[in-house]
Every structure is written in structure tokens, then in C-alpha cells.
Amino acid sequence: MDPPAIIGCGVSLNGPLDIAALTEAFGALRREFPDIAGRIEKADDGFDLVVDGPGKPAAELTRQFHQEIEKGVAADLDIGETLTALDVLTEGEDRHLAILRYSHTIADGTRATFLLFRLWSLYTQVVKDGSPDEIEARPVPASPEQALAERGIVKGPSSGEERLAGTRWHGAVPAVEDLPEGELRALRKRVVVEGDLLNLRAIAKKLGCSAYGLVTAALVIAERGAFADVPDDEPVPLGLVSTVDARFKLSPPIAPADVTNCVSTLYKRLDLTRDSSLVDVARQLSDQLRDDVASGLIQQTVLQPDPSPGQGPAVAVNYFGDLPSPELPDGLTADLIESVFEFDLSLLRAVVAMLPPGSPPPIPVGVSYYTGTFANKFGIEALNLPGLVPEQVVDGILERAIALLKSAAA
Structure with a gap:
């Protein structure tokens, strides 16, 4: 099941990055916010958000690429399995772009930025103390319809x-x-x-x-x-x-x-x-x-x-x-926040082919x-x-x- 839109909230970093510690922090983030470890299933009247356990291990959802950052990398996120993934692009030794990928079904830009900053707070705890503080799972967030109806x-x-x-x-x-x-x-x-x-x-x-x-x-x-x-x-x-x-x-x-x-x-x-x-x-x-x-x-x-x-x-x-700026351990600094949008727009190609001139x-x-x-x-x-x-x-x-x-x- 392919999502209609995968959005990424990325932070550009300079300094040493411990990918194992970041993977552990990502796992902690998914435990703290169980909905981002959930999945989307088709239902009779549309689609349902299913949150029924820890989901896939964070290690299976964290990818690191050693390449030029500007070249980017395609998202690999199937909302039938999980709603978040983490990609890290590393150029040289100390230049990184870490992208928290997510389905728009569970986050807008504000929530995604909050989750990104929380990820780096957890990472800092892992680097400093060997593990994050005790994690308590938060309730599944309200839908906009629920929040406004209240x-x-x-x-x-x-x-x-x-x-x-x-x-x-x-x-x-x-x-x-x-x-x-x-x-x-x-x-x-x-x-x-x-x-x-x-x-x-x-x-x-x-x-x-x-x-x-x-x-x-x-x-x-x-x-x-x-x-x-x-x-x-x-x-x-x-x-x-x-x-x-x-x-x-x-x-x-x-x-x-x-x-x-x-x-x-x-x-x-x-x-x-x-x-x-x-x-x-x-x-x-x-x-x-x-x-x-x-x-x-x-x-x-x-x-x-x-x-x-x-x-x-x-x-x-x-x-x-x-x-x-997000909380980061000594020696690691952030200098840029960026949005990453990826759409499967094969339909646009078909629509453009059918448009009359001047449409x-x-x-x-x-x-x-x-x-x-x-x-x-x-x-x-x-x-x-x-x-x-x-x-x-x-x-x-x-x-x-x-x-x-x-x-x-x-």
C-alpha cells in the first residue's frame, strides 16, 4: 500500500553522529508515540489507523546513505506497515542530513517538527547516559475533527x-x-x-x-x-x-x-x-x-x-x-531545517496528456x-x-x- 504523500522533516547537522544511538532514540520515540509506529488498513468506509503494538523494529526503519546530500534519496515507507521511517544522508565524516519521514495521515508540519526535536532530545540522552529516560506511552492524538468538535x-x-x-x-x-x-x-x-x-x-x-x-x-x-x-x-x-x-x-x-x-x-x-x-x-x-x-x-x-x-x-x-535549535550533545550542531516532499504523481502525467491546449x-x-x-x-x-x-x-x-x-x- 503506497501513501499518497510522504513528507519529511529534516535537520542538517555538523559533527560526529552515532547512528546506533540515533536508531535507539528512534525506537524510544516510537514507543513514546505509539501512533507513529502504527499502520493504515483499508476498511469498509475508508481507512483505519491501527495502533496495536510496537510495530517494526526501529533498526529496520533506519537507513544511512554515504553520498552527496544534495542528491537526496527516495523514501521507502509503506503505510500498510508503518507510518514513520528515518533516513540519514552522510557526506564525508561530519556532514549529515537526518530526515524523519512520515505519512501526512498522522502529522502535519507542526507535529512533525515536534517529533523531530523530541527525537534529538532522546538521542542526546542516549549519547550522554547510555539510554533514554523512562518512556511512558502517550495517548493516540485526536483527529482534527475530534479536537474541533470538543x-x-x-x-x-x-x-x-x-x-x-x-x-x-x-x-x-x-x-x-x-x-x-x-x-x-x-x-x-x-x-x-x-x-x-x-x-x-x-x-x-x-x-x-x-x-x-x-x-x-x-x-x-x-x-x-x-x-x-x-x-x-x-x-x-x-x-x-x-x-x-x-x-x-x-x-x-x-x-x-x-x-x-x-x-x-x-x-x-x-x-x-x-x-x-x-x-x-x-x-x-x-x-x-x-x-x-x-x-x-x-x-x-x-x-x-x-x-x-x-x-x-x-x-x-x-x-x-x-x-x-534542537537539543544536541556536545560537538554536534544543527544549521538548517528543511521540508522534504515526495509524491507519486503518475496520475498528473496522465491528466496532462488529456488536457486541451490552454487548459x-x-x-x-x-x-x-x-x-x-x-x-x-x-x-x-x-x-x-x-x-x-x-x-x-x-x-x-x-x-x-x-x-x-x-x-x-x-
Whole structure:
């Protein structure tokens, strides 16, 4: 049974790494959170999460590859057997990328990051003390429907997705012959800035907006600049799909590990020229988020399906703010957190082959941006399916977004 999407939460490390100790820590993590050692089984009315024991040994689910990290490695995770696995890519002696792979059925980005950090806390205990502290199994986390129902929130008529009607996109549907063979994997582009943008909250506060609004505004304005065939002063309607962690917008709030998925979505149409005001757009987005939380719409989107493909795929921005560094033993340091997405998109190849010329892309979002601060560096990571947006265009978007943010910080 192949999962529809395997997501990875990875940390880039420098220093000596004890793979045996890491494997032991991974086993402890699976004992502490039994659901991640569970599996998915088909049922009459869909699929069930089955948690009935320790699952496969951690040693069978931990792989180490000695290779160039940038080459990556394909996930090997069958949700009919387990819902998590651990891959470690080692380049040279002391450069590593450790990826906690998981099925989206049991974790969103917030929970996965929590689990990743807990893994390294357990690893540090093993390295220092020979074994982790006594592990007590935690309850299986609630589903988003359960968590919201306990707070009196049920599915309503709207998620706000209708705001995206009539929006445009600068990318294109690739020709079938231009798509790579096998599974399609997201192309990654990353830009990291040290120093200038480490105090985004204070910068945004001074400008009368939120850090979320400021970063997101820079990215959507930079995306507007990619419409090379449109005059700079002509407004273009762009769609924005922006994730918001609803855990902390609920009353009472929910702890990161106590619900599987609780990411909500802000939908926004923005009519932008190439030189739209960064501050004005940032304030619009900050106000929209505040209004959607107050009205309950943000909480509603947790219960709504993913956005549907529209006239133009939306810009997707995921701002995670300031992440602390994980607990690590002496001599080992972390310098980067990254998202790893792998989809079996064989269906996309078949759909593209059937599309009439000029048809809108059969996907809801174009480039997805993941951005925030970690290890004293601000970074933006862009993920883009092959053939949709040329790499040089993505490079230009990232360059302009950083320039806009640096201008705001000056």
C-alpha cells in the first residue's frame, strides 16, 4: 500500500553522529508515540489507523546513505506497515542530513517538527547516559475533527476558498514529454540570509504589520514580478494560500503533539502591480488573518478539503516564524531545517496528456514557499514540481523577495 504523500522533516547537522544511538532514540520515540509506529488498513468506509503494538523494529526503519546530500534519496515507507521511517544522508565524516519521514495521515508540519526535536532530545540522552529516560506511552492524538468538535466547532458552509476566483498564474502546464520518468519530486531552491533579517518581528511591528504579513507580502509581490508579459503598472489578480497553525488559535489551545493535523488556511486574492507597496500588502494580510481568526473562518478551514484547482494556481506561503535549535550533545550542531516532499504523481502525467491546449493546470498551487528563522539565519525554501515554473524564474522571485525584506529592514 503506497501513501499518497510522504513528507519529511529534516535537520542538517555538523559533527560526529552515532547512528546506533540515533536508531535507539528512534525506537524510544516510537514507543513514546505509539501512533507513529502504527499502520493504515483499508476498511469498509475508508481507512483505519491501527495502533496495536510496537510495530517494526526501529533498526529496520533506519537507513544511512554515504553520498552527496544534495542528491537526496527516495523514501521507502509503506503505510500498510508503518507510518514513520528515518533516513540519514552522510557526506564525508561530519556532514549529515537526518530526515524523519512520515505519512501526512498522522502529522502535519507542526507535529512533525515536534517529533523531530523530541527525537534529538532522546538521542542526546542516549549519547550522554547510555539510554533514554523512562518512556511512558502517550495517548493516540485526536483527529482534527475530534479536537474541533470538543470545542464546539463543526464544519460550516465556507472556507474562504471562493476568494481565489479569477486569479492568474505566470507558470504553464508542462508538455508530457518534458516530464521526468518515474515519480515526480519537488524541485528545491533555497536562499539563506544571515544577520539582516533576524529581527523580523521588531521590523514588522515598527511598520504596523505582523512578521507573517511582511514575509508573505514580499513573496507575493515578487511572484507578481514574474508576469513578464504584463506591464509593470497593470494590476494582476494573484491567489494566496497561506497555512496557519490553528492549534494556537483555539480555546483552549492544543499542544503540538495532541492532534494529528491542525493546519488551517488563509485564502486571499491580491490585485498587485510589480511595485505594489510592501507595507500596504503586509498590513492587508495581517488584517485578513486577524479577521479570519475572529470570525472563525480560519478554524473552519481545518475541516474543509484542500483547495481545488482554479483558473490560476495560487502562491502557497508557509511561515513558521522563529524555530529554536534542537537539543544536541556536545560537538554536534544543527544549521538548517528543511521540508522534504515526495509524491507519486503518475496520475498528473496522465491528466496532462488529456488536457486541451490552454487548459488551467490540474493543481491548486504553483510554487510553495517555506520560510522562517533557524540557527541565526533567515531562509526561504521554494518547492516546485518539474516543468511548471522555470528555475531561473524561481531564482528571480527569491532574489526579489529578499531584496524587498532587506529594504524594509534598512
